[in-house]
Amino acid sequence: MRILKSSFAVVERRAEHAVKFFYSHLFWHNPGVRELFPASLEDMERQRDRLFAALTHVIAHLENETLVPYLRDLGRDHRKFMVGPEHYAAVGTSLIAALAETSGSAWHPQAEKAWSEAYQFIADAMIDGAALSEEPPWWDVEVVRHLLYGQDIAVLTLRPRAAFAHLPGQYASVSSGRVPTTWRTYSLGNAPRADGTLDLHVSRIEGGRLSTALVRDTRPGDVLRIGAAGGQMTFRREDRPVSLIAAGTGWAPVRAMLEDLAQHPPDQDVRLFVVARDAAHLYDRPLIDQCAAAFDWLSVTYITPAPGQHRNEATGRLATALSNRGLWPDQDVYLSGPPQFIQETSHLLEGLGARPDRIFYDSVPAGGRGQEDGDRPMGFGEWFLNRPAPHWHNPSGRAPREF
Ligand SMILES: Cc1cc2nc3c(=O)[nH]c(=O)nc-3n(C[C@H](O)[C@H](O)[C@H](O)COP(=O)(O)OP(=O)(O)OC[C@H]3O[C@@H](n4cnc5c(N)ncnc54)[C@H](O)[C@@H]3O)c2cc1C
Ligand code: HEM
Numbered sequence: 001m002r003i004l005k006s007s008f009a010v011v012e013r014r015a016e017h018a019v020k021f022f023y024s025h026l027f028w029h030n031p032g033v034r035e036l037f038p039a040s041l042e043d044m045e046r047q048r049d050r051l052f053a054a055l056t057h058v059i060a061h062l063e064n065e066t067l068v069p070y071l072r073d074l075g076r077d078h079r080k081f082m083v084g085p086e087h088y089a090a091v092g093t094s095l096i097a098a099l100a101e102t103s104g105s106a107w108h109p110q111a112e113k114a115w116s117e118a119y120q121f122i123a124d125a126m127i128d129g130a131a132l133s134e135e136p137p138w139w140d141v142e143v144v145r146h147l148l149y150g151q152d153i154a155v156l157t158l159r160p161r162a163a164f165a166h167l168p169g170q171y172a173s174v175s176s177g178r179v180p181t182t183w184r185t186y187s188l189g190n191a192p193r194a195d196g197t198l199d200l201h202v203s204r205i206e207g208g209r210l211s212t213a214l215v216r217d218t219r220p221g222d223v224l225r226i227g228a229a230g231g232q233m234t235f236r237r238e239d240r241p242v243s244l245i246a247a248g249t250g251w252a253p254v255r256a257m258l259e260d261l262a263q264h265p266p267d268q269d270v271r272l273f274v275v276a277r278d279a280a281h282l283y284d285r286p287l288i289d290q291c292a293a294a295f296d297w298l299s300v301t302y303i304t305p306a307p308g309q310h311r312n313e314a315t316g317r318l319a320t321a322l323s324n325r326g327l328w329p330d331q332d333v334y335l336s337g338p339p340q341f342i343q344e345t346s347h348l349l350e351g352l353g354a355r356p357d358r359i360f361y362d363s364v365p366a367g368g369r370g371q372e373d374g375d376r377p378m379g380f381g382e383w384f385l386n387r388p389a390p391h392w393h394n395p396s397g398r399a400p401r402e403f
Pocket of ligand 2: 091
């Protein structure tokens with residue numbers, strides 16, 4: 001363990017070099033493996049970040065009991081990337097080669113032995129997870145409805161071709177044949193329904209590959225793929241008041257939780273804060289208003305910028321609204337929205353006294369459901385640097401168009 005950590009510290013300082021070497025080695029010796037990865041260089045950069053973040057996570061938690069369940073889920077989920085047991089040895093060989101090359105004189109036989117054993121442990125757990133899973137590698141889902149709100153938001157209704165289990169608040173990885181080998185996570189916008197259909201609320205990111213395909217190009221009759229549902233943001237029925245804070249299409253998992261609460265009303269009060277940063281209209285506002293009128297346990301606060309104000313102004317308004325509504329230490333808080341929103345709002349809430357262990361969110365894709373708070377395998381890294389401005393909601397405020 002000590003050997004692993006100290007040799008990884010050397011590699012971490014030259015991580016970029018190590019990761020480039022790793023992929024060059026892998027693809028040079030196993031040309032067929034390149035096809036499993038996204039074609040775009042930007043996605044490969046992101047994958048580089050993920051691999052190292054995942055490795056760091058694994059090394060830091062080698063003695064942690066949540067590690068094996070995490071790795072099993074990760075292995076199960078790798079089947080949708082077309083990864084088979086035969087690929088693990090190739091990745092292991094390239095990883096050891098990259099570590100040796102990057103460590104230089106710090107590399108020695110004990111380090112090689114420790115790394116090979118650690119990798120084997122990881123690979124075995126992932127291969128077992130894949131082999132033991134009774135779930136399909138992915139689910140084919142047919143798009144049965146595509147509602148477009150303005151230019152950049154779509155709500156897609158999907159019908160899985162085989163039974164698909166999920167809990168309100170969870171998300172799933174999604175892929176479209178229009179953008180091969182590209183998987184992104186989207187929250188499931190409904191509580192489980194009798195007919196098994198699922199809603200995705202997709203906000204198009206400028207230049208975003210999958211979100212653009214889903215919002216602009218996808219039509220009823222298209223077949224998408226989704227991976228197993230996962231995520232931490234499922235509702236805990238504790239004996240405490242609850243606040244749900246949603247921004248943009250972060251409303252999707254909150255809507256799923258609210259549907260569930262409507263079917264099984266809570267004993268505690270629920271406060272819903274709906275944030276829209278840059279226009280007056282919210283795409284699901286009629287439904288939210290109906291809920292507010294129908295349920296005495298629910299109160300709703302909308303936070304939008306005043307006309308003519310910059311969208312950042314909504315952040316200021318949110319801060320004011322949250323500080324006006326006290327009792328944060330007693331609350332369970334569920335947060336959903338773009339990563340920056342989650343980061344800012346969780347800091348804000350902690351500043352107001354909310355307990356970090358009672359703030360729940362899923363801000364980064366996780367390989368499984370075994371992580372504890374703060375133990376997430378992927379950091380924000382460079383992913384969010386220089387990102388384009390997100391579209392928070394229906395910019396036109398017009399009624400949706402149905403395809
Ligand atoms: C747990 C979880 C749940 C999610 N749920 C939803 C959901 O319900 N609805 C939804 O619309 N999206 C959701 N997302 C975001 C989604 O997974 C994608 O990141 C998003 O759709 C962009 O993918 P893309 O392929 O279109 O863009 P990419 O091609 O991946 O990215 C294009 C550019 O945009 C940047 N970028 C990527 N994501 C964002 C972002 N969110 N904000 C700003 N810039 C970004 C990238 O860095 C890149 O430079 C969720 C993400 C997570 C982690
Ligand atoms: C053994 C240790 C491994 C670890 C710790 C690991 C970790 C990860 C993680 C955390 C992700 C992101 C998960 C997600 O987006 O849902 C990922 C994605 C991926 N992994 Fe692995 N992985 C391992 C082995 C492999 C192997 C053997 C292959 C096959 C060559 C592989 C191919 C991929 C592919 C193709 C993706 C998707 C890339 C993308 O969407 O950009 N991985 N891996």
